[in-house]
Amino acid sequence: MTHSAQKTQKNLYIKTWGCQMNVYDSHRISDVLKPLGYTLSDTPENADMIVLNTCHIREKATEKVFSELGRLKPYKEEQQKKTESRVLLAVAGCVAQAEGNIITERAPYVDLVFGPQTYHRLPEMVSRLTGERRKKRVIDTDFPVESKFDSLPEEQNSQGAAAFLSIQEGCDKFCTFCVVPYTRGAEYSRSLQSIVDEAHKLVDQGAKEINLLGQNVNAYHGEGLNGSTANLPDLLYALSKIEGLERLRYTTSHPRDMDDLLIQAHGDLEKLMPFLHLPIQSGSDKILDAMNRKHTSDHYRESIQKLRKARPDIAMSSDIIVGFPGETDEDFEETMQLVRDIDFASCYSFKYSARPGTPAAAMQNLVREDVKTERLTRLQELISEQQYTYNKTFMGKTIPILFDRKGKEGSKSAGFIQGRSPYNHAIHVKGQDRLIGQIVDVHITQTRPSSLSGDIVTSEYESSDLKTVVGQN
Numbered sequence: 018m019t020h021s022a023q024k025t026q027k028n029l030y031i032k033t034w035g036c037q038m039n040v041y042d043s044h045r046i047s048d049v050l051k052p053l054g055y056t057l058s059d060t061p062e063n064a065d066m067i068v069l070n071t072c073h074i075r076e077k078a079t080e081k082v083f084s085e086l087g088r089l090k091p092y093k094e095e096q097q098k099k100t101e102s103r104v105l106l107a108v109a110g111c112v113a114q115a116e117g118n119i120i121t122e123r124a125p126y127v128d129l130v131f132g133p134q135t136y137h138r139l140p141e142m143v144s145r146l147t148g149e150r151r152k153k154r155v156i157d158t159d160f161p162v163e164s165k166f167d168s169l170p171e172e173q174n175s176q177g178a179a180a181f182l183s184i185q186e187g188c189d190k191f192c193t194f195c196v197v198p199y200t201r202g203a204e205y206s207r208s209l210q211s212i213v214d215e216a217h218k219l220v221d222q223g224a225k226e227i228n229l230l231g232q233n234v235n236a237y238h239g240e241g242l243n244g245s246t247a248n249l250p251d252l253l254y255a256l257s258k259i260e261g262l263e264r265l266r267y268t269t270s271h272p273r274d275m276d277d278l279l280i281q282a283h284g285d286l287e288k289l290m291p292f293l294h295l296p297i298q299s300g301s302d303k304i305l306d307a308m309n310r311k312h313t314s315d316h317y318r319e320s321i322q323k324l325r326k327a328r329p330d331i332a333m334s335s336d337i338i339v340g341f342p343g344e345t346d347e348d349f350e351e352t353m354q355l356v357r358d359i360d361f362a363s364c365y366s367f368k369y370s371a372r373p374g375t376p377a378a379a380m381q382n383l384v385r386e387d388v389k390t391e392r393l394t395r396l397q398e399l400i401s402e403q404q405y406t407y408n409k410t411f412m413g414k415t416i417p418i419l420f421d422r423k424g425k426e427g428s429k430s431a432g433f434i435q436g437r438s439p440y441n442h443a444i445h446v447k448g449q450d451r452l453i454g455q456i457v458d459v460h461i462t463q464t465r466p467s468s469l470s471g472d473i474v475t476s477e478y479e480s481s482d483l484k485t486v487v488g489q490n
């Protein structure tokens with residue numbers, strides 16, 4: 018009998034890039050593989066299966082995957098020698114979907130390539146690779162008609178106090194710069210009941226906060242009760258009734274689908290956290306049109322006004338692209354003005370990067386790299402300034418923090434526990450593992466450009482050594 022035949026428990030290492038949907042998918046991939054004996058490990062050493070869950074959103078995505086594959090190949094070879102059985106190296110996610118064939122051509126030692134819509138079929142793929150008549154390689158980048166979600170097993174691995182739940186996937190918007198409609202396919206919404214059931218399971222496993230995910234989450238239109246169609250507000254009202262679930266969030270929204278009912282939910286629902294990530298991309302209507310965003314900058318301003326009326330303390334966040342083809346100095350100044358007008362609590366900004374196969378990749382009037390850099394620097398200075406001003410407003414305030422994990426060993430947060438404020442500040446507190454999974458009040462005593470610090474105020478935890486550091490992320 019070989020060593021491998023005796024080994025029933027196997028190690029699974031997953032490295033994840035990209036958006037929160039990919040983080041959720043990685044959890045679900047580990048759920049699917051658990052009945053096959055795979056247990057998650059946080060290192061590629063001794064891994065019997067290695068999965069790279071990849072992102073294709075901006076340039077160099079594919080190069081990053083190849084360099085990681087090169088780094089991981091020796092781990093695969095070593096473990097194969099040690100166990101005398103096949104170690105699987107897999108590429109998943111959006112690069113797999115977009116460039117599956119290129120991957121296996123350039124890295125023939127990759128055993129498995131699977132897209133975001135096929136991972137419920139992993140048991141079958143794994144058995145084709147490790148069974149008696151083993152295949153050399155499996156590539157599955159279909160968009161299967163049957164729903165992945167209906168075929169996935171129940172949550173096997175707890176996500177902890179703050180959990181993700183995918184409710185919608187894919188995108189029909191086709192912004193001209195974006196690969197998502199091609200890598201994730203057409204919009205699909207899960208049924209309200211299946212989402213409520215999954216939320217109950219997450220709460221049973223210790224979740225106090227659930228972040229509903231979708232590439233276009235506020236376009237959600239799933240099967241409701243009694244044959245009706247449910248929208249995102251319906252779902253939020255239903256989920257807010259779940260006992261033990263204290264916090265709800267949703268991401269990422271599109272400005273066009275920010276309707277009055279959803280805005281109303283922000284005013285009605287205590288559990289819906291006062292933070293919203295609503296990407297605008299540009300402040301120029303000409304550029305928004307060329308991006309096929311299907312909304313204007315005024316429409317965005319009006320939505321924010323209504324949101325702030327419904328929930329005055331709501332913290333606004335956004336994504337902005339600078340240097341889209343045809344963006345002039347005037348267009349960029351309109352973006353700067355919009356950022357000044359809205360006053361964001363946080364905002365991500367990127368240089369435009371041409372993605373193969375997207376309509377914008379064929380556009381003329383490209384913006385020079387040095388101009389993009391200069392614009393990005395100016396924009397980021399403005400955003401940092403706003404973020405600092407925003408953080409200063411928390412001085413002397415007490416905010417409830419949900420602590421959900423330990424800091425990562427070997428990183429800056431080692432020895433800390435981490436949590437989140439209602440406004441999505443990331444918080445680190447020294448030690449105190451027993452607070453993980455709890456919502457605890459923190460009194461803010463110091464503010465910095467991208468962080469705050471303070472003390473735990475709950476009497477049970479009175480202690481002068483409980484200094485906290487609160488960061489925006």
Ligand code: SAH
Nearest residue numbers: 194195232269296336337338367368369370
């Ligand atoms: N579904 C979300 C965002 C998905 S991608 C939405 O509709 O907004 C996340 C962010 O990456 C985008 O908001 C955009 O700002 C940025 N992004 C996407 N494609 C890009 C590209 N080709 N170049 C630069 N940034 C890009």
Ligand code: SF4
Nearest residue numbers: 188190191192195197
């Ligand atoms: Fe991409 Fe636009 Fe769809 Fe967002 S809405 S995922 S940016 S195509």
Ligand code: F3S
Nearest residue numbers: 035036072073074111
């Ligand atoms: Fe990246 Fe795919 Fe998400 S391209 S941002 S991992 S949907």
